[in-house]
Amino acid sequence: xxxxxxxxxxxxxxxxxxxxxxxxxxxxxxxxxxxxxxxxxxxxxxxxxxxxxxxxxxxxxxxxxxxxxxxxxxxxxxxxxxxxxxxxxxxxxxxxxxxxxxxxxxxxxxxxxxxxxxx
Amino acid sequence: xxxxxxxxxxxxxxxxxxxxxxxxxxxxxxxxxxxxxxxxxxxxxxxxxxxxxxxxxxxxxxxxxxxxxxxxxxxxxxxxxxxxxxxxxxxxxxxxxxxxxxxxxxxxxxxxxxxxxxx
DNA sequence: GTAGAACTTGACACCGATGTGAGATTCAAG
DNA sequence: CTTGAATCTCACATCGGTGTCAAGTTCTAC
Numbered sequence: 001x002x003x004x005x006x007x008x009x010x011x012x013x014x015x016x017x018x019x020x021x022x023x024x025x026x027x028x029x030x031x032x033x034x035x036x037x038x039x040x041x042x043x044x045x046x047x048x049x050x051x052x053x054x055x056x057x058x059x060x061x062x063x064x065x066x067x068x069x070x071x072x073x074x075x076x077x078x079x080x081x082x083x084x085x086x087x088x089x090x091x092x093x094x095x096x097x098x099x100x101x102x103x104x105x106x107x108x109x110x111x112x113x114x115x116x117x118x119x
Numbered sequence: 120x121x122x123x124x125x126x127x128x129x130x131x132x133x134x135x136x137x138x139x140x141x142x143x144x145x146x147x148x149x150x151x152x153x154x155x156x157x158x159x160x161x162x163x164x165x166x167x168x169x170x171x172x173x174x175x176x177x178x179x180x181x182x183x184x185x186x187x188x189x190x191x192x193x194x195x196x197x198x199x200x201x202x203x204x205x206x207x208x209x210x211x212x213x214x215x216x217x218x219x220x221x222x223x224x225x226x227x228x229x230x231x232x233x234x235x236x237x238x
Numbered sequence: 239g240t241a242g243a244a245c246t247t248g249a250c251a252c253c254g255a256t257g258t259g260a261g262a263t264t265c266a267a268g
Numbered sequence: 269c270t271t272g273a274a275t276c277t278c279a280c281a282t283c284g285g286t287g288t289c290a291a292g293t294t295c296t297a298c
Contacts, residue, residue: 002265004274014275015256033264035275048227053255054217055224068231080235092228098173099221102214105174108167109211112187116199121295123244133245134286152294154245172285239298246293256282263276268269 003028003036010046017046023059025049025066041071055095061087122147122155129165136165142178144168144185160190174214180206 007014020026021036026045028036048069052062065088067078080088126133139145140155145164147155167188171181184207186197199207 002275013256015258018277019255031264031275033275034277035264051220051224052227054220057224058254065228065231068234069227070230070234077234079238080231082235085232085235088228088232092225092232095221095225095228099218099225101170101173102218102221105170105176106211106214106218108171108188109184109207109214111189112184112199113204113207113211115187115189115196116201116204119198121245132286134288137247138285150245150294152245154294177284241298242296244293244295246291248290250288252287253283253285258279258281260278261276263274265274266272268271 001038001040001042003038006038006042006046009043010050012046012050020046020049024063025059055091056098057091061091120157120159120161122157125157125161125165128162129169131165131169139165139168143182144178174210175217176210180210 001009003014003017006012007017010017017026021028026038026042026049028038028042031037045066049062049066052065057065064084065080068080068084070077120128122133122136125131126136129136136145140147145157145161145168147157147161150156164185168181168185171184176184183203184199187199187203189196
């Protein structure tokens with residue numbers, strides 16, 4: 001599929017999709033004229049990339065991580081090196097703390113909202 | 120207490136504490152010589168501010184929100200306007216989606232880590 | 239008094255994914 | 269062909285909380 005459709009289906013801008021390519025996160029075939037041509041699994045891949053970005057991971061970490069993720073079609077996945085596992089564990093713990101913070105903030109907002117509703 | 124102690128106790132840099140003041144988020148008395156002098160509740164306040172920043176709220180929203188939060192000492196709290204409630208509800212929903220994303224990313228990392236451990 | 243730590247204000251830099259616009263090329267349908 | 273939509277590359281801007289450095293002032297303990 002072409003970039004416009006991929007953007008539409010994932011909710012990610014064309015700009016970002018091209019950026020992902022420069023970062024080595026997303027490959028695409030090219031038509032004879034040079035237009036990108038994505039395979040179907042690109043949809044899931046882009047969504048995962050977007051989630052990882054949202055979780056605060058940087059391009060480089062995502063690039064290292066992607067080959068180690070199990071493909072939705074059960075394709076072969078690389079094994080993370082000990083060094084990478086160490087990094088990912090740190091990220092995982094950071095994400096855990098982030099979730100805890102977010103839950104507290106959500107509770108704070110909920111209370112303010114509820115207080116206003118009840119008044 | 121002075122800014123150094125507040126920074127130490129909250130884990131927030133002095134730079135950020137001064138920035139919070141310019142944004143109208145954190146008030147401080149001044150010594151005759153001009154040094155900031157914070158009351159004890161500033162500690163909790165700074166921690167809440169930090170959490171809200173981490174949740175993606177901008178200074179302006181936090182500034183509007185803070186007076187509506189119940190003080191830890193049960194002091195008087197303002198009531199959010201309908202307009203603010205609308206904004207905060209949107210933020211709340213955004214935070215909810217962010218949490219869901221984070222959980223998925225955490226699960227992804229966990230699986231990669233586990234796969235590496237089991238190999 | 240005096241030395242050194244702590245604090246003050248002000249300015250500049252940064253990060254890095256994403257927005258945006260220009261100008262050129264390709265694709266697809268009539 | 270032709271024409272308009274879609275895509276290409278390249279370059280520059282943005283956002284906003286935080287880091288950092290400089291030069292000057294205040295505080296505190298001796």
